[in-house]
Amino acid sequence: MDKPKKSVRRKTSGVTIDEVAALAGVSPMTVSRAINHGKVREVTRERVLRAVRELGYTPNLAASSLAAAQHTRIALIYTNPSGAYLRELLVGLLRVAANAAIQLVIHYWDNFDPEAERKAARALAGRVDGVILPPPLCESQVAVNELVMAGIPVVAIASGHLRDDISCVRIDDFHAGKEMAEHLIQHGHRRIGFIRGRNDLSASARRYDGFVSALHDAGLDVDPDLVQPGDYTYRSGLAAAETLLSHRRPPTAIFASNDDMGAAAISVAHRRGLEVPRDLSVVGFDDTSAATTVWPELTTLHQPIASMADAAIDILLRTIRRRSDDARVLTDHVVPHRLVMRDSVASPSKR
Structure with missing residues (x-):
């Protein structure tokens, strides 16, 4: 009488990822990627999954989760x-x-x-x-x-x-810019300078649009001379603030599109003998470390x-x-x- 044939399927606990890799003809890392939906060719994935089924391999869930993350x-x-x-x-x-x-x-x-x-x-x-x-x-x-x-x-x-x-x-850069401008208007400012961000960023445009909307809602006109270009660097903030504060009728407040340029505006004000905020209010945007490393510390818009x-x-x-x-x-x-x-x-x- 013939002896019954042993099943090819191994006990789950005894099968290792190395054995699956050997049967599939790939590396253990490829096996891990294949069973964790990583980046492998579909033909390779199929070969690995056939080996998994044939050997009855069940991966350790905690280990495979970690492996997927590490890969x-x-x-x-x-x-x-x-x-x-x-x-x-x-x-x-x-x-x-x-x-x-x-x-x-x-x-x-x-x-x-x-x-x-x-x-x-x-x-x-x-x-x-x-x-x-x-x-x-x-x-x-x-x-x-x-x-x-x-x-x-x-x-x-x-x-x-x-x-x-x-x-x-x-x-929401539009509403954030509008909220900051409204804050200055509520304090009584009517001539507000604005330092723009980079022209190639849509967020810069949205912040400026919010600023303009707040002025229009308050019945105020936008003075083109009080809007200066910037590129989010401290140096560009220095140049913009110098231009704004050299105006024949300078603004009573400056809204800078980020904290680096806001810190630069405070520096220019100090250099001109202006006291912030008594003589000039300044606000920034982002709430980075630059907002709290200047004196006085910047009112700003927190972007998490x-x-x-x-x-x-x-x-x-x-x-x-x-x-x-x-x-x-x-x-x-x-x-x-x-x-x-x-x-x-x-x-x-x-x-």
Whole structure:
């Protein structure tokens, strides 16, 4: 009588990932990627899953979850002129990356032209699972196009509006700008200088639009001479504030589109012998460390940069883990802003 044939299926507890890899003819890392919906070719995934079924392998859930996170590489690409903003963003991203056990890859692009951006994005596409683009790169259509065509999920931080090609994490810049202008108007200011942000950023335009809306609602005209260009750097804030305060009828308040330029405006006021806020009120935007390293400390608009970093990584991880060729879900995550009142605003001086 023939002996019964032993089943090929092994006991679950005895099967290791190395055995699955050997049967499938791939590395253990490829097995981990395949069973955790990582980035592998479909033919390879099928071969791995056949080996899993044949051997009866059941992965350790805790270990596979950790492995999936450790094999997830998310890139932050930055070229931000504001050191204070970048510090806030990096602290938030590093904290979240450590908690999620993902690999955070940081790339610096230094004033690339479109062709250089295209090449850099192409080179990056094959090496990461997701990309975070803070300003100003959140507005780079060249980089976005290359990454999207390569199937890489992208999240823009602090873009001024909803996009139809990538996910966004942002505040409502229009209402934030309007709220800050209203705060100055409520203190009695009628001649308000405005230092704009970069022209190539939609968030800059939205903040200015909010400022204009507040003035119109209050029955005030926008004086073009009181609107000066800036690019979010301290140096550009110095130049803009000098121009505003050299005006024949200077403003009684200056609204700077970020804290670096607001701190610069306070510096120019001090140099001219003006006391802030008695002679000149100054406000900023973002609530970075720059707002509290000047005297007096800046009234500003709090943009929760660390929380935005947290949301960006969460969106990317959810997108990566449910990624499929036939469905692409985009997220527009608007976080609340908050007016932070400090000591740089007062009613206009009687003199």
